[in-house]
Amino acid sequence: MSDEKSLKKPPRPSGQVGIKALQGMIRRKSVIGALEALHTEMGAIFRLPMPGFNPVMLVGAEANRLIATEWKDHLQWRMPNEPITILLHEGVLVTDGERHDTIRNPMHKPIMHRAMLQSYVDAMLHSTDLVMNTWQPATAYNMLDEMRKIALYVLTSTLFDTDFTPDIERLWAGIIRAVRYISPNLWVLWRGFSHMGYNRELKKVDAYLYDLIAQKRQKSAQGTDLIGSLIDMGWDDRLIRDQLVTMLIAGHDTSTASLAWSLYFLGKYPQVQQKAYDEIQSVLGDNPLGFDHLSQLPYLSAVIDEALRLYPPIHLGSRVATQDLQFGHYRIKKGERILYSIYLSHRDPAYWKNPTEFYPDRFLGEDKPASNSYHYLPFGKGSRNCIGLAFAGVETKVVLAQLLCKYRFELVRDDVRPYMGATLEPAPHVLMRVHGRK
Numbered sequence: 201m202s203d204e205k206s207l208k209k210p211p212r213p214s215g216q217v218g219i220k221a222l223q224g225m226i227r228r229k230s231v232i233g234a235l236e237a238l239h240t241e242m243g244a245i246f247r248l249p250m251p252g253f254n255p256v257m258l259v260g261a262e263a264n265r266l267i268a269t270e271w272k273d274h275l276q277w278r279m280p281n282e283p284i285t286i287l288l289h290e291g292v293l294v295t296d297g298e299r300h301d302t303i304r305n306p307m308h309k310p311i312m313h314r315a316m317l318q319s320y321v322d323a324m325l326h327s328t329d330l331v332m333n334t335w336q337p338a339t340a341y342n343m344l345d346e347m348r349k350i351a352l353y354v355l356t357s358t359l360f361d362t363d364f365t366p367d368i369e370r371l372w373a374g375i376i377r378a379v380r381y382i383s384p385n386l387w388v389l390w391r392g393f394s395h396m397g398y399n400r401e402l403k404k405v406d407a408y409l410y411d412l413i414a415q416k417r418q419k420s421a422q423g424t425d426l427i428g429s430l431i432d433m434g435w436d437d438r439l440i441r442d443q444l445v446t447m448l449i450a451g452h453d454t455s456t457a458s459l460a461w462s463l464y465f466l467g468k469y470p471q472v473q474q475k476a477y478d479e480i481q482s483v484l485g486d487n488p489l490g491f492d493h494l495s496q497l498p499y500l501s502a503v504i505d506e507a508l509r510l511y512p513p514i515h516l517g518s519r520v521a522t523q524d525l526q527f528g529h530y531r532i533k534k535g536e537r538i539l540y541s542i543y544l545s546h547r548d549p550a551y552w553k554n555p556t557e558f559y560p561d562r563f564l565g566e567d568k569p570a571s572n573s574y575h576y577l578p579f580g581k582g583s584r585n586c587i588g589l590a591f592a593g594v595e596t597k598v599v600l601a602q603l604l605c606k607y608r609f610e611l612v613r614d615d616v617r618p619y620m621g622a623t624l625e626p627a628p629h630v631l632m633r634v635h636g637r638k
């Protein structure tokens with residue numbers, strides 16, 4: 201522990217480092233290129249000097265550990281007047297302290313319980329079939345959009361216990377608007393912008409969710425889905441709506457990104473796709489996919505894990521320090537914004553051999569990161585990790601296994617780059633041609 205008086209301010213990039221950051225952004229066609237350059241030049245802590253927004257960026261396993269454990273009671277998640285708080289209101293993602301625990305705990309069983317996850321597999325398979333049965337052989341599709349459809353069908357059929365097919369076209373624009381609304385944009389520089397985006401399309405999503413709650417309240421037995429569970433808790437409609445919109449927007453978008461990136465890599469590396477398909481066939485034979493099969497697909501799991509390593513949907517965390525904190529020889533002052541980059545941690549050469557290479561086998565051998573490690577955390581760590589962690593793990597594997605059983609995927613254009621939105625999604629598309637398997 202350093203003498204408090206000797207602690208330094210987090211360093212700012214010099215002119216030359218700033219030029220390298222700009223070059224990195226141009227080369228990668230993404231802000232991520234600038235962050236990579238700053239991390240390479242400055243290390244595990246640096247300040248991002250932006251007009252009216254000067255957060256401290258932390259990178260690496262030690263930073264992740266501190267944020268998830270020792271600092272967890274000294275960090276604030278809720279950012280008043282920012283779009284994500286305006287949209288989610290009192291959603292589990294944007295509440296702190298005891299209020300967060302009070303909201304999160306009743307949501308755990310319908311989302312995370314093993315028995316519930318087993319019961320969701322059929323709905324996940326059906327949701328996948330709904331989308332892929334519309335595909336025409338040898339036709340190219342944008343898999344980012346196609347995976348978003350599947351993720352929405354999965355979430356609404358399982359957690360909401362409803363058929364979303366009659367509503368997806370009507371609400372599509374509102375859902376995309378909500379995702380863009382909470383993505384980094386002009387509100388970072390001009391706080392007034394955050395109040396300008398809550399438009400008619402978003403209100404349609406709200407109306408849909410309130411209608412679902414009303415329909416559920418009219419039933420004599422609520423059931424075990426998320427809406428029924430929260431009604432049984434005695435929650436009012438607004439608080440239930442806040443959790444539903446959290447799951448609908450944040451929940452489906454992370455699955456969308458994970459599925460799209462996984463398919464991108466399967467298309468980019470046909471030998472990987474073939475190996476994953478052969479594994480699925482050897483396990484299933486002529487049998488339909490079931491929950492018990494999932495643990496017998498280690499290579500498919502490794503493909504998913506490696507895609508999550510290179511492009512974690514939850515790529516950046518944001519907190520505010522509620523007291524002075526120390527990181528190494530640096531002081532982070534109370535009230536300062538702290539950003540921490542899961543994306544950069546997942547590519548840290550101190551922990552990963554050939555960190556930019558797509559190599560699923562790294563998750564099969566002795567180099568596989570331990571469950572208690574802090575250099576691999578695609579869904580966060582600690583008491584504030586992603587509430588849908590187990591759900592997402594089952595969903596991604598079920599959907600990909602079902603897709604690979606029916607189709608071979610050919611990547612049409614390899615001009616994909618990461619876009620820092622609400623999640624880290626592939627842009628501008630994942631254009632793939634589908635070929636039916638004989």
